[in-house]
Amino acid sequence: SALERPAEVDWFQYKLKHVDVTSKARRGEFVTPHGVVQTPAFMPVGTQGTVKGLEIGLVHQTGAEMILGNTYHLSLRPGDDIVAELGGLHKFMGWHGPILTDSGGFQIFSLAQMRKVTEKEAIFQSHIDGRKIHLSPERSIEIQENLGSDIAMVLDHVVELPNETKVIREAMNRSIRWAKRCQDAATRKDQAQFAIVQGGLDEGLRVECAQRLTELEFPGYAIGGLSVGEPPPEMYRILDATCPALPTNKPRYLMGVGRPEDLLEGIRRGVDLFDCVMPTRNGRNALAFTDEGTVRVRNAKYQRDSTPLDPKSVPQVAGLSRAYFRHLFMAKEMLGPILLSLHNVAYYQRLMREARQAIEEDRFEAYYEQKMAGWSSGG
Numbered sequence: 001s002a003l004e005r006p007a008e009v010d011w012f013q014y015k016l017k018h019v020d021v022t023s024k025a026r027r028g029e030f031v032t033p034h035g036v037v038q039t040p041a042f043m044p045v046g047t048q049g050t051v052k053g054l055e056i057g058l059v060h061q062t063g064a065e066m067i068l069g070n071t072y073h074l075s076l077r078p079g080d081d082i083v084a085e086l087g088g089l090h091k092f093m094g095w096h097g098p099i100l101t102d103s104g105g106f107q108i109f110s111l112a113q114m115r116k117v118t119e120k121e122a123i124f125q126s127h128i129d130g131r132k133i134h135l136s137p138e139r140s141i142e143i144q145e146n147l148g149s150d151i152a153m154v155l156d157h158v159v160e161l162p163n164e165t166k167v168i169r170e171a172m173n174r175s176i177r178w179a180k181r182c183q184d185a186a187t188r189k190d191q192a193q194f195a196i197v198q199g200g201l202d203e204g205l206r207v208e209c210a211q212r213l214t215e216l217e218f219p220g221y222a223i224g225g226l227s228v229g230e231p232p233p234e235m236y237r238i239l240d241a242t243c244p245a246l247p248t249n250k251p252r253y254l255m256g257v258g259r260p261e262d263l264l265e266g267i268r269r270g271v272d273l274f275d276c277v278m279p280t281r282n283g284r285n286a287l288a289f290t291d292e293g294t295v296r297v298r299n300a301k302y303q304r305d306s307t308p309l310d311p312k313s314v315p316q317v318a319g320l321s322r323a324y325f326r327h328l329f330m331a332k333e334m335l336g337p338i339l340l341s342l343h344n345v346a347y348y349q350r351l352m353r354e355a356r357q358a359i360e361e362d363r364f365e366a367y368y369e370q371k372m373a374g375w376s377s378g379g
């Protein structure tokens with residue numbers, strides 16, 4: 001059963017395969033009970049048990065190896081108990097590769113009508129029906145174990161920025177106490193927990209938090225509390241301080257990031273994993289990512305444009321004109337958001353594939369410069 005892990009398999013063992021000589025970019029891989037993940041990797045977000053608009057075979061086609069699920073949403077609807085009764089999230093959504101679930105910490109801060117946070121738990125109103133929800137570290141782990149994800153994020157207390165150092169420090173200290181409670185609440189041997197570094201935009205707090213979480217010996221570490229409205233250079237400054245304070249033999253996951261340039265800026269600073277709703281959300285809003293920058297396909301200038309959106313995209317997209325994409329969105333045809341979501345997720349996966357190759361060949365910085373030039377060319 002899931003409780004007896006086969007002794008010979010080293011679950012969640014991250015293997016550092018190579019560090020690029022031109023930057024701090026790392027090439028690695030880690031094993032989960034549902035398969036191996038090559039890093040750097042981008043994880044498409046499947047908040048409610050679906051990567052929005054993409055039948056699960058299309059998600060595979062993009063090359064994505066690990067996807068995200070969400071504790072907050074799935075515990076409210078259909079209910080983590082129902083998902084467990086039906087065999088867990090993998091079976092429920094037909095995805096048999098690795099799944100990482102977020103703890104709900106961020107969704108409380110960003111979605112729910114905030115009620116209050118005590119040492120014991122967060123209490124808030126469901127954004128669906130206003131029901132009062134109690135989310136404690138123990139309850140978050142119980143939900144994630146019911147969902148059966150391979151990696152569970154600890155419950156953290158995210159505070160809005162900018163904020164007083166005292167407030168940030170208290171939330172950081174609570175998040176560390178909650179991380180310990182999550183560790184103590186674990187019952188499944190086939191699920192790993194990643195800790196989440198907080199500390200706002202204060203480098204000292206970030207290093208202290210990373211060190212104290214490292215002492216708790218988690219199999220992986222996320223950098224949270226970023227991509228919450230701070231200027232990108234501020235996020236990069238925090239990465240410069242935080243990555244070196246984390247173990248080199250564990251994966252580093254930058255939560256909620258980001259634009260293509262943010263992924264490369266993260267990789268060159270030693271980040272291994274990313275997640276963001278951007279490729280799918282922008283796809284639904286007629287915004288396509290390309291090597292020449294973003295393309296707003298509804299723009300009138302594409303009305304007669306026979307050129308392909310991106311000849312390097314997946315076959316379903318590569319042969320279609322920009323005029324056709326404009327038409328689909330103007331006509332409000334559901335194929336528009338579906339194809340553009342597929343294209344954007346595939347674009348992010350191609351970026352990760354190219355980045356992994358560049359790191360292996362010790363030319364990541366040159367690759368970074370080349371991509372940044374293309375994106376700003378406004379082609």
Ligand SMILES: Nc1nc2c(CCNCC3CCCC3)c3[nH]c(NCCc4ccccc4)nc3cc2c(=O)[nH]1
Nearest residue numbers: 047068069070102105106158224225226227255256278
């Ligand atoms: N536990 C936790 N989660 C965080 C998340 C959620 C990551 N995606 C979870 C998925 C699981 C399902 C839902 C998402 C974050 N997302 C962002 N920024 C997203 C910014 C953004 C928003 C909209 C569009 C693009 C970018 N910062 C984050 C910080 C934290 C954090 O500290 N702790």
